[in-house]
Amino acid sequence: xxxxxxxxxxxxxxxxxxxxxxxxxxxxxxxxxxxxxxxxxxxxxxxxxxxxxxxxxxxxxxxxxxxxxxxxxxxxxxxxxxxxxxxxxxxxxxxxxxxxxxxxxxxxxxxxxxxxxxxxxxxxxxxxxxxxxxxxxxxxxxxxxxxxxxxxxxxxxxxxxxxxxxxxxxxxxxxxxxxxxxxxxxxxxxxxxxxxxxxxx
Amino acid sequence: xxxxxxxxxxxxxxxxxxxxxxxxxxxxxxxxxxxxxxxxxxxxxxxxxxxxxxxxxxxxxxxxxxxxxxxxxxxxxxxxxxxxxxxxxxxxxxxxxxxxxxxxxxxxxxxxxxxxxxxxxxxxxxxxxxxxxxxxx
Amino acid sequence: xxxxxxxxxxxxxxxxxxxxxxxxxxxxxxxxxxxxxxxxxxxxxxxxxxxxxxxxxxxxxxxxxxxxxxxxxxxxxxxxxxxxxxxxxxxxxxxxxxxxxxxxxxxxxxxxxxxxxxxxxxxxxxxxxxxxxxxxxxxxxxxxxxxxxxxxxxxxxxxxxxxxxxxxxxxxxxxxxxxxxxxxxxxxxxxxxxxxxxxxxxxxxxxxxxxxxxxxxxxxxxxxxxxxxxxxxxxxxxxxxxxxxxxxxxxxxxxxxxxxxxxxxxxxxxxxxxxxxxxxxxxxxxxxxxxxxxxxxxxxxxxxxxxxxxxxxxxxxxxxxxxxxxxxxxxxxxxxxxxxxxxxxxxxxxxxxxxxxxxxxxxxxxxxxx
Numbered sequence: 001x002x003x004x005x006x007x008x009x010x011x012x013x014x015x016x017x018x019x020x021x022x023x024x025x026x027x028x029x030x031x032x033x034x035x036x037x038x039x040x041x042x043x044x045x046x047x048x049x050x051x052x053x054x055x056x057x058x059x060x061x062x063x064x065x066x067x068x069x070x071x072x073x074x075x076x077x078x079x080x081x082x083x084x085x086x087x088x089x090x091x092x093x094x095x096x097x098x099x100x101x102x103x104x105x106x107x108x109x110x111x112x113x114x115x116x117x118x119x120x121x122x123x124x125x126x127x128x129x130x131x132x133x134x135x136x137x138x139x140x141x142x143x144x145x146x147x148x149x150x151x152x153x154x155x156x157x158x159x160x161x162x163x164x165x166x167x168x169x170x171x172x173x174x175x176x177x178x179x180x181x182x183x184x185x186x187x188x189x190x191x192x193x194x195x196x197x198x199x200x201x
Numbered sequence: 202x203x204x205x206x207x208x209x210x211x212x213x214x215x216x217x218x219x220x221x222x223x224x225x226x227x228x229x230x231x232x233x234x235x236x237x238x239x240x241x242x243x244x245x246x247x248x249x250x251x252x253x254x255x256x257x258x259x260x261x262x263x264x265x266x267x268x269x270x271x272x273x274x275x276x277x278x279x280x281x282x283x284x285x286x287x288x289x290x291x292x293x294x295x296x297x298x299x300x301x302x303x304x305x306x307x308x309x310x311x312x313x314x315x316x317x318x319x320x321x322x323x324x325x326x327x328x329x330x331x332x333x334x335x336x337x338x
Numbered sequence: 339x340x341x342x343x344x345x346x347x348x349x350x351x352x353x354x355x356x357x358x359x360x361x362x363x364x365x366x367x368x369x370x371x372x373x374x375x376x377x378x379x380x381x382x383x384x385x386x387x388x389x390x391x392x393x394x395x396x397x398x399x400x401x402x403x404x405x406x407x408x409x410x411x412x413x414x415x416x417x418x419x420x421x422x423x424x425x426x427x428x429x430x431x432x433x434x435x436x437x438x439x440x441x442x443x444x445x446x447x448x449x450x451x452x453x454x455x456x457x458x459x460x461x462x463x464x465x466x467x468x469x470x471x472x473x474x475x476x477x478x479x480x481x482x483x484x485x486x487x488x489x490x491x492x493x494x495x496x497x498x499x500x501x502x503x504x505x506x507x508x509x510x511x512x513x514x515x516x517x518x519x520x521x522x523x524x525x526x527x528x529x530x531x532x533x534x535x536x537x538x539x540x541x542x543x544x545x546x547x548x549x550x551x552x553x554x555x556x557x558x559x560x561x562x563x564x565x566x567x568x569x570x571x572x573x574x575x576x577x578x579x580x581x582x583x584x585x586x587x588x589x590x591x592x593x594x595x596x597x598x599x600x601x602x603x604x605x606x607x608x609x610x611x612x613x614x615x616x617x618x619x620x621x622x623x624x625x626x627x628x629x630x631x632x633x634x635x636x637x638x639x640x641x642x643x644x645x646x647x648x649x650x651x652x653x654x655x656x657x658x659x660x661x662x663x664x665x666x667x668x669x670x671x672x673x674x675x676x677x678x679x680x681x682x683x684x685x686x687x688x689x690x691x692x693x694x695x696x697x698x699x700x701x702x703x704x705x706x707x708x
Contacts, residue, residue, distance in 0.1 A: 235426035274599035
C-alpha cells in the first residue's frame with residue numbers, strides 16, 4: 001500500500017491548507033512536505049477529508065481508490081453521486097457536467113473535485129493561457145496559468161456553476177503538493193494569450 | 202475478539218516474538234479508539250433505528266498478503282493490536298506460523314468455554330426466579 | 339449611563355476550578371475506585387450511558403466520579419468525550435429477537451412462551467431502608483460469598499427461555515394486533531448528525547427517546563396518561579425485559595458478520611387497547627421502548643409514548659415535545675446558561691424602563707402644559 005492513515009495532526013494541517021485555498025482562491029498553498037514525500041499529493045485531500053460517512057470516487061486510479069476506501073472507510077460510488085471526486089488528468093466535459101452540484105436548499109452537497117494540476121503558474125509558455133480570477137476572497141489581479149487542455153474543463157466548470165448556489169468546488173493539486181482552490185464562487189475569465197507576459201490587467 | 206484482554210495480549214506477544222512475522226508485518230490502521238453506531242431492528246414495524254454509539258478499539262494489519270482486522274470493546278489498544286495479529290495469522294497457511302495458529306485456536310476454544318460457563322453460572326442464579334403459577338380450582 | 343462590557347474574573351475562575359479539583363481529590367474518606375462505581379452504583383452507570391447515548395461502562399464510571407454524582411454533568415462529560423472519537427463503523431442491524439434475557443415479565447399475559455422470569459430487580463423487595471450496622475452487613479456478605487461458591491448445578495439455559503418468543507408475536511398469531519410491519523427498509527435517521535424536527539420519521543423519535551433524560555420521559559408519560567392533552571389510554575405492558583444484545587459488525591476482509599461485544603438493554607412493549615372512533619377496535623396496537631442498560635422506567639415510558647405519538651398523528655404537540663425537550667444536555671444546558679453574566683442584557687432592560695418612565699413623565703408635563 002502506498003498510502004497510510006493520517007494522524008489527526010496531519011489531517012488537520014491538510015485541512016487548514018485546503019480551507020485557506022478556498023478562502024483565498026488562486027493563492028498557491030502548500031500541503032505538508034513530509035506527507036508529500038511519503039505519498040502522492042493528489043490523495044491527501046481525500047485522506048484528510050473523507051470518512052465512513054462520505055462518498056468518493058477516483059475513476060482514473062482504481063488501485064488508489066481502493067486504498068483510500070480501505071484507509072478512510074469512505075464509500076465508493078459513481079462519480080455523479082460522489083461528494084469527493086479525484087482525477088489525475090482533466091475529466092471529460094461529460095464527467096464534469098454530471099458531477100453533483102447540490103441543491104438550492106443544500107448547496108453543500110455539491111461535489112468537491114480534486115484535480116492533478118501540472119501547469120506551473122509562471123512563466124507563461126506557448127501552451128499556456130493566463131486566466132484572471134475574480135469573486136469572493138480573490139485578491140485583485142490574481143491570475144492562473146492554464147494549459148489549452150484545461151481550458152475545456154474550465155468552460156465545463158463554468159456551466160456547472162452557472163446556477164448559484166449550486167455548483168462544484170475544486171482543488172488543484174500539483175505533484176509537489178502545491179494546492180490552489182477554485183470554489184464555485186470564483187469566476188474565471190480568459191485573459192491574455194500565449195506569448196504575452198503574465199501580470200495585472 | 203471476545204477473548205479477555207490479557208489472554209489476547211499474551212497470544213499477541215507470542216505473535217510479535219515470531220521473527221518472520223515481525224519482518225512481514227505492516228500496519229494499515231494503528232489501534233484507534235472510536236465509535237460504532239449500533240443499529241437495531243425493532244419488532245413492531247420491523248424498522249431500523251440507531252440505539253446509540255458503542256466505544257471500541259479497531260486495528261488493521263498486514264502480514265505478507267494477509268489482512269488482519271479486529272475490533273474490541275472499550276478502549277484497549279494493546280488488545281486490539283493483538284487481536285488483529287491473531288486475525289491475520291488465523292488465515293495463513295505457512296508452516297512457520299503453525300504454532301501461532303494453534304495458540305490462537307486454543308484461545309478461541311477457551312473463550313467459547315468461558316462464555317458458556319459464565320452463561321451457565323448466571324442461569325443458575327436466575328432460574329430460581331422463574332414464576333411457577335399454581336392455578337386455583 | 340452607557341453599557342459596560344464585563345471582563346475579568348479570570349483569577350477567580352481559575353481559583354474556582356482549582357477548588358473543585360482539590361475538594362474532589364483530597365478528602366479523609368477512602369479513595370473511590372472506578373470499579374466500585376461500576377459494581378455498586380451499576381444502575382446509575384446504566385442511566386448515564388443511556389442518557390449520553392454512549393455505551394462504555396468504564397467511561398461512565400469515570401464521569402460519575404468526576405461529576406461527584408451529578409448524572410447530567412456526567413452525561414455532559416461523556417458527550418464531550420464522545421465528540422472527539424471517530425466513527426469507525428455502523429453495526430449490522432441487530433434483530434431484537436436475538437436478545438438473551440436476564441429478566442422477563444409480561445404483565446398482560448400469565449402463561450407466556452418461555453416463562454416469567456423475575457430476575458434481579460428491586461420490584462419484589464420490601465422498601466425498608468436498611469439500618470444494619472456495616473460490620474453485620476460485611477459479615478453477611480462473607481457468608482453469602484461462601485455460599486455462592488458452592489453452586490453445584492450448572493445447566494445451560496434452554497433457548498426458549500433465554501430468547502423467548504415475544505407477546506406481540508403471540509398476538510399476531512391470534513390476529514389481535516394491527517400489523518404495521520414495513521416492507522421497505524428506510525435508512526435510520528441519525529440524531530447525532532442532524533437535529534430532528536417534526537414531522538420526523540419514527541426512527542428519529544425512537545433514537546431521541548432512547549437517549550432522553552429519564553425524568554423528562556417519565557414526566558412526559560405521566561402528563562400524557564393523566565389526560566390534560568385529551569388522550570385516552572388503556573395501556574397494558576407486554577414484554578418487560580432486561581437483556582443482552584450482540585453488537586455485530588461486518589469484517590471488512592472476510593465479509594463475515596462478527597460479534598464484537600454484547601451490550602445490555604431494557605426493552606418494553608406497550609399494548610394499547612384501541613378505542614378511537616376511527617380505529618380498529620377489534621385489535622390492539624403496540625408501542626416499543628428500548629434503551630441502554632437496566633432502566634425499566636425509561637423503556638416503559640418510551641414504549642407508551644411511541645404508541646401515543648403514533649395515535650396522535652400530529653394532532654397535538656406531543657411529537658415536538660418528545661423530539662425537542664427531552665434531551666438531558668439540551669434542556670440542562672439551556673437552563674444553566676442563565677447563570678452566565680447577563681449584565682448587559684439586564685442593564686439595557688433597566689435603561690429601557692427608565693426611558694419609558696421619563697417619556698411618560700414628559701408626556702404628562704406636556705399635557706399639563708397644554
